[in-house]
Amino acid sequence: MKKISDEFMRGALEEARAGLKEHGIPIGSVLVHDGTIIGRGHNRRVQKKSAILHAEMDALENAGRLPASVYKKCALYTTLSPCPMCAGAILLYGIPRVIVGENKTFMGEEELLKSRGITVEVLQDEDCIALMSGFIRNNPTLWNEDIGK
Amino acid sequence: MKKISDEFMRGALEEARAGLKEHGIPIGSVLVHDGTIIGRGHNRRVQKKSAILHAEMDALENAGRLPASVYKKCALYTTLSPCPMCAGAILLYGIPRVIVGENKTFMGEEELLKSRGITVEVLQDEDCIALMSGFIRNNPTLWNEDIGK
Numbered sequence: 001m002k003k004i005s006d007e008f009m010r011g012a013l014e015e016a017r018a019g020l021k022e023h024g025i026p027i028g029s030v031l032v033h034d035g036t037i038i039g040r041g042h043n044r045r046v047q048k049k050s051a052i053l054h055a056e057m058d059a060l061e062n063a064g065r066l067p068a069s070v071y072k073k074c075a076l077y078t079t080l081s082p083c084p085m086c087a088g089a090i091l092l093y094g095i096p097r098v099i100v101g102e103n104k105t106f107m108g109e110e111e112l113l114k115s116r117g118i119t120v121e122v123l124q125d126e127d128c129i130a131l132m133s134g135f136i137r138n139n140p141t142l143w144n145e146d147i148g149k
Numbered sequence: 150m151k152k153i154s155d156e157f158m159r160g161a162l163e164e165a166r167a168g169l170k171e172h173g174i175p176i177g178s179v180l181v182h183d184g185t186i187i188g189r190g191h192n193r194r195v196q197k198k199s200a201i202l203h204a205e206m207d208a209l210e211n212a213g214r215l216p217a218s219v220y221k222k223c224a225l226y227t228t229l230s231p232c233p234m235c236a237g238a239i240l241l242y243g244i245p246r247v248i249v250g251e252n253k254t255f256m257g258e259e260e261l262l263k264s265r266g267i268t269v270e271v272l273q274d275e276d277c278i279a280l281m282s283g284f285i286r287n288n289p290t291l292w293n294e295d296i297g298k
Contacts, residue, residue, distance in 0.1 A: 045214065052201065052210050052238065061201050065194065068297045088237020088258070089201065093297040109237070112261075148217045148242040 008032050008077040009101055009123060015042040015055065016079045016131055022047050025139075025146055026131050029055035029078040031063050031095075033070055039063025045146055054146075055079070056086035060093070071095050079128045081108035083147060091116055101128030105136055106147065157181050157226040158250055158272060164191040164204065165228045165280055171196050174288075174295055175280050178204035178227040180212050180244075182219055188212025194295055203295075204228070205235035209242070220244050228277045230257035232296060240265055250277030254285055255296065 008030055015028025019042035031039035041058025044050045053061070056078050071093040079101035082090065087109035090098060097119045103110065110120045136143045157179055164177025168191035180188035190207025193199045202210070205227050220242035228250035231239065236258035239247060246268045252259065259269045285292045 049214050050210060051212065051214055051242075052206050057201050061199060063200065065198050065200055065294065067294055071297060084237040084240035085234065086237070088233040088235070088240075091233035091237075093200075145214065145216055148220060 006077075006099070006123070008037065008075070009079070009099060009125065009128075011037055011040065012055075012077045012079050012101065013125075013127060013131070015040055015059075016128070019043050019047075019055075020131070020135070025142065026135050027055040027078070027080045029059040029076060031059045032075045032077060034073055038066075038070075038074075043146070046142070052085070054083060054086050056082055057089060060089055068094060075099060077101075079125075080132055081106055081110055081122070082113070083108050084112075087113050090118060097121070099123065101125045102132065104129050105132040155226075155248070155272070157186065157224070158228070158248060158274065158277075160186055160189065161204075161226045161228050161250065162274075162276060162280070164189055164208075165277070168192050168196075168204075169280070169284070174291065175284050176204040176227070176229045178208040178225065180208045181224045181226060183222055187215075187219075187223075192295070195291070201234070203232060203235050205231055206238060209238055217243060224248060226250075228274075229281055230255055230259055230271070231262070232257050233261075236262050239267060246270070248272065250274045251281065253278050254281040 011030040012028040016026040020026035024046040025043040027043040039059040039062045044053035075097040081103035100122045160179040161177040165175040169175035173195040174192040177191040188208040188211045193202035224246040230252035249271045
């Protein structure tokens, strides 16, 4: 299997795949501070019957309580374009940089983030696209629940 | 003590006061579907060392996994104007109506919500204002942490 070059996006993709193994929605995220992962997470809708534990939220929660000064030096890596809730969390904490695995299967609030001064980089990684497009094809009802559709 | 007239905002205020008794941040929320409270919550930053359990998020989480059709008939009552994360969750799930206890001590993303077609009603309730202004005065560092400042 092709390895994506960015080690942090690889970490996010590992999280997404861990979620799939748990029969969950395969989206993963890592929070990086000064070159070190300080929080990892994946979508837990199925596993924890959670309405709020999207991958980005799970990574933020697992990073724990932090002062604003830490978030301001963070980057958030996520395999999929962030939904309004996760984009809002990025805005709340002022995380200045978001790296997105892909936005082909779902376009999140990238424009809102950019309009507030957040740097958004989209890799369009083929592994991220393949993982998510396969999942959506096989689980349309669950996927729609996750995005409020 | 003066009782606020709206029974659902009273429920949200009870949640906020329960949070204060737990030495937490006194913000409360209830999710109402077709005239019935289906989720209650309060800020759990202190209690659960949580970065994501704002009152609105806690209420959504406690309501459990729900299809979009339920959220579309919901109203969210919250003692304080919703921050970007909580506003994003409202947008994600398409909750059409948000009733805000007050926005004097903190102005959240009301304009964003309204720009996306959400109805936002602000009560400027004096009990909500007194509770929050007293808390912020006595706990400025904790409050700043909660809003990423």
